[in-house]
Amino acid sequence: xxxxxxxxxxxxxxxxxxxxxxxxxxxxxxxxxxxxxxxxxxxxxxxxxxxxxxxxxxxxxxxxxxxxxxxxxxxxxxxxxxxxxxxxxxxxxxxxxxxxxxxxxxxxxxxxxxxxxxxxxxxxxxxxxxxxxxxxxxxxxxxxxxxxxxxxxxxxxxxxxxxxxxxxxxxxxxxxxxxxxxxxxxxxxxxxxxxxxxxxxxxxxxxxxxxxxxxxxxxxxxxxxxxxxxxxxxxxxxxxxxxxxxxxxxxxxxxxxxxxxxxxxxxxxxxxxxxxxxxxxxxxxxxxxxxxxxxxxxxxxxxxxxxxxxxxxxxxxxxxxxxxxxxxx
Numbered sequence: 001x002x003x004x005x006x007x008x009x010x011x012x013x014x015x016x017x018x019x020x021x022x023x024x025x026x027x028x029x030x031x032x033x034x035x036x037x038x039x040x041x042x043x044x045x046x047x048x049x050x051x052x053x054x055x056x057x058x059x060x061x062x063x064x065x066x067x068x069x070x071x072x073x074x075x076x077x078x079x080x081x082x083x084x085x086x087x088x089x090x091x092x093x094x095x096x097x098x099x100x101x102x103x104x105x106x107x108x109x110x111x112x113x114x115x116x117x118x119x120x121x122x123x124x125x126x127x128x129x130x131x132x133x134x135x136x137x138x139x140x141x142x143x144x145x146x147x148x149x150x151x152x153x154x155x156x157x158x159x160x161x162x163x164x165x166x167x168x169x170x171x172x173x174x175x176x177x178x179x180x181x182x183x184x185x186x187x188x189x190x191x192x193x194x195x196x197x198x199x200x201x202x203x204x205x206x207x208x209x210x211x212x213x214x215x216x217x218x219x220x221x222x223x224x225x226x227x228x229x230x231x232x233x234x235x236x237x238x239x240x241x242x243x244x245x246x247x248x249x250x251x252x253x254x255x256x257x258x259x260x261x262x263x264x265x266x267x268x269x270x271x272x273x274x275x276x277x278x279x280x281x282x283x284x285x286x287x288x289x290x291x292x293x294x295x296x297x298x299x300x301x302x303x304x305x306x307x308x309x310x311x312x313x314x315x316x317x318x319x320x321x322x323x324x325x326x327x328x329x
Contacts, residue, residue, distance in 0.1 A: 011065065012320035013058070013074040013112065016119065016312025017041055019093040019146075022050075024057060025310060026065050027317035029325075031130045033310050035064040047096040047105070055109050073324030074106055074114040075316035077122035082164035086116055089165075092182060115323045120149030120167065121158050122315030123269055123304075128153060129318040132267060132305050139265045140257060141304075142169065142250075144272035144279075147182075148190035148197075152261060169257065170194070174249055193250040195225040195271050201242045202228060213238035229275040243278045250279075251286025258287075258295050269304035269311075276303060 011034060016023045018041060025036040037057050042050045062071065080091040086103030088096065106114045124141045127133035133141070137156040143149040148170030152159040159166050170190035171183055178187030179200060191197050202215055202223065214231050215223065215238055231239035254266050272279060284301050 007068070008070040009066070009068050010072045010326070011069045012317050012324065013061070013071055013110070014313035014316035014320065015054075015074060015076045015106075016122065016316055017076065017078040018119070018312075019043060019079065022054070023309065023313050024054070024061060025313040025317070026061050026069070026071065027314065027320075028069075029321065031314055031317070033313060034066075034069070035061045036310065036313065037061060041094075043094040043096070045095065047100055050096070051105050051109050054106070058110055071112050073320045074110065074112050075122075075319030075321075075323075076102060076106065076114055076116040077119040077312055077316050077319070078102060078116055079119065080165075081116045081118045083115060083117045083121075083160055084164040086114075088116075113324055115319055117158070117160075117164075117319060118149065118151075118167075119143070119312060119315075121151040121160075122312055122319060123149070124151030124153050124158060124315075125318040125322070126311055126315030127267055127269075127304060128156075129321075130314055132302055133265065136264050138261065138263045139267060140169075140261065140263050141267045141269060142193075143270040144194050144250075144268060145270035146194065146196055148188075148194045149270075153263075154261065169253070172253060172256070174253070189249070189253055193246055193253075193272070198225060198228055198242050198246050198272060199223050201245055202238060205238045205241055205245075209238065209241075211237050215239060225271050225275065229278055232275075232278050240278075243275065244282045246272075247279055247282025247284075248286045251283040251288075252290055254283065254287045254301065255290035255292075258299060259292055262295060263299055265300045265302055267302050267304055273303050 011026050011028050014025050014027050022041045023038045025033045078088050080089045088100035090098045103114045103116050120143050133139050139153050141151045150167050150169035152167045171188045173187050175187035179191035181188035181191050228239050
């Protein structure tokens with residue numbers, strides 16, 4: 001009598017590479033994170049140092065999951081990542097070179113197949129698979145953090161464009177003679193609708209308006225989005241106006257995007273979105289004032305309901321399941 005071989009349980013590796021921290025986790029088909037860790041992205045060091053650190057952390061992760069689990073692939077989110085060539089292209093805040101061979105390095109080092117895309121696309125996949133966009137086929141996510149990222153889903157599929165770099169809505173123009181952006185252009189949406197953008201708005205308002213504000217006691221470096229939100233809730237006139245101004249600009253550009261894509265919903269995430277109605281109400285008001293009448297009443301602006309430390313990892317896991325799940329090759 002022969003003994004049957006014990007069945008294996010497929011799992012995937014989700015990896016979210018940020019400017020300062022990388023989060024990794026092993027995730028099953030239901031979205032349960034079986035093991036999780038994080039480490040410095042080592043962006044100021046050479047890329048091989050990052051790969052070496054990743055390999056060590058990965059070994060710890062797989063030692064912490066049931067023996068019947070088998071990692072079938074990895075999904076990776078990273079700044080300026082291109083799904084077509086598997087590379088990070090000229091990533092800011094990383095000393096890794098202009099074309100970083102992320103996928104090939106992970107596959108060679110960890111011995112598993114991998115796919116990569118940018119962090120905003122991961123956010124879209126995570127929301128569609130596990131979050132507020134479940135069941136939606138046409139939507140746009142916007143991540144309002146230190147910068148501004150976006151992911152566009154049409155007919156249930158992410159839009160990558162001909163070169164893998166579609167969806168950089170943070171660099172659509174608000175004002176050709178406006179604020180200087182880190183990308184070198186002037187007036188990008190990112191310079192207004194982000195945590196950094198609202199801080200810039202606060203300091204401009206404090207220079208222009210002779211009104212008392214608790215925010216005047218903070219330096220630009222010390223000021224946070226949460227401080228601005230708390231001040232607005234306490235009735236601070238500078239903070240309240242800063243959110244109104246940010247919402248006016250964001251709502252205008254959402255109305256523009258509606259004309260291009262006619263989505264079911266816009267989903268806001270990231271640190272600034274945690275301000276909730278302080279940002280949402282002026283954004284929706286501005287959008288509705290500028291929407292082409294054919295779109296009125298047909299789309300929603302929603303705040304992401306996730307906001308956990310696993311968000312990026314789950315989005316990366318969704319990318320891996322999409323490409324390496326059952327029946328995929």
